Amino acid sequence: MPYTEKRGTKWRVRWDAGRIHPDTGKKVYDSQSGFDTKAEAYAYGLDRESDVRNDRYISRRDGSVLMKDYARDWLDGIDVGHLRERQCRSMSRLYIVPRWGEVAVGDIKPSQYRAWEKDLRARPNIGDDYAREILGLFAMMMEDAVEDELRKASPVSHKRRRGKYKKKPREKKLDMRVEDVHQLSLNALTFWGFPGYVFVWTMAMTGMRPAELYALRKEFCHPAWPTADPDEERREESLERYRGGEEPMPAIRVQHQHQWKDSVLTLLPPKYDSYRTLVIPPFLAELLDALCASHESEWVFPSINGGPLAKANFTYHYWRKIADGQEPREQRRGGWRPLPGWPAVKTYAGKRLYLLRHGHKEWLDEGGARRVAVEARMGHELPGVEGVYSNVTSAMEREIMDALQARWLRFVVTLGTDWLPTSPNPLPVDLSTWMKTQITAAEKVLPRTGS
Structure with missing residues (x-):
């Protein structure tokens, strides 16, 4: 059961994260503070323990990994050709880390991602194909973050297309004479x-x-x-x-x-x-x-x-x-x-x-x-x-x-x-x-x- 305690004018709750510390062999607990009432804190703790029992829980310790650290480790683990790896590292360094580097992996919201996508596509120095490459790389990182149990779900939605339809422009070519x-x-x-x-x-x-x-x-x-x-x-x-x-x-x-x-x-x-x-x-x-x-x-x-x-x-x-x-x-x-x-x-x-x-x-x-x-x-x-x-x-x-x-x-x-x-x-x-x-x-x- 969650444990609540008063901290100043606010309440704090601790709950069993469902894990055992590999060094001490003791249970690992997570906590959250800032609640106005004991009931709010206790209800929050019950919800987190429910997530643990139903295998939906993402530890705050895991989810707090910064995106710049996760991107570095992710790029070190990919197995692609030399040119592709160089391209991925370049896109991460120039566009992904500057926007998300100081944000925890677990804190990236779908609405924030959509705003970033819109801004990226509107930049005059980024073509449609390159923007698609950057967003595709970020989507792969987020999908792997879910598998690494740093997030519950990816902020990149593939369920339905959002926004107005935009026909992909094709390069105008003439016959080769x-x-x-x-x-x-x-x-x-x-x-x-x-x-x-x-x-x-x-x-x-x-x-x-x-x-x-x-x-x-x-x-x-x-x-x-x-x-x-x-x-x-x-x-x-x-x-x-x-x-x-x-x-x-x-x-x-x-x-x-x-x-x-x-x-x-x-x-x-x-x-x-x-x-x-x-x-x-x-x-x-x-x-x-x-x-x-x-x-x-x-x-x-x-x-x-x-x-x-x-x-x-x-x-x-x-x-x-x-x-x-x-x-x-x-x-x-x-x-x-x-x-x-x-x-x-x-x-x-x-x-x-x-x-x-x-x-x-x-x-x-x-x-x-x-x-x-x-x-x-x-x-x-x-x-x-x-x-x-x-x-x-x-x-x-x-x-x-x-x-x-x-x-x-x-x-x-x-x-x-x-x-x-x-x-x-x-x-x-x-x-x-x-x-x-x-x-x-x-x-x-x-x-x-x-x-």
């Missing part, structure tokens, strides 16, 4: 050199994620792969599949992505562990062959200064200049190198590099590629029974390779034979002559239609 990719590649050639020209075409023709392209090593790229694959079992299987037969299929192996981990540039598994092999059209195989033979770097796409591309802020220092255009500039003493300038590509000016990956899927869909082959190529998994029973065959891969090559041929047949590339440095290959051979090959297969 080969002509635009061609102009991007020329801009990259002028600014970056031959690696930039091949980089743009590789992303458009493979849909690889940017960090996967940064980390592409020669041993995992055509022409070295699969012969140079360090995994013996995979090497033998890949040689038979991609090099065997009368018509080999050139391919790239996506084995790594480049990310910063503990301030060190590190080779990590691809996102979602999406290791995969990507067949490439013959024209791109020729470009990669020439590129890999043109430099001594271990990376297929070295930066302008020859180092790892991931060390540069690629979006700012490379992509924005390639997509947005550049005015001609002269040599500055101890500064910039001279550049002739190049036009902006309207479809991609101010837009994300990632749209080239999106556009690759459009090309696959337009080419009639099978869904299982498309999703596997993009590094995704098909859900449910369809994913369990599906398999990407070599015939499906050949269809993709042929469709991409046909798209290239339909484009180059429209180019004039007087095409001349512009590059800040001498090119390792005669790109103009190579393009003329591509045009000649296209004319043998396709008529010059101008379309």
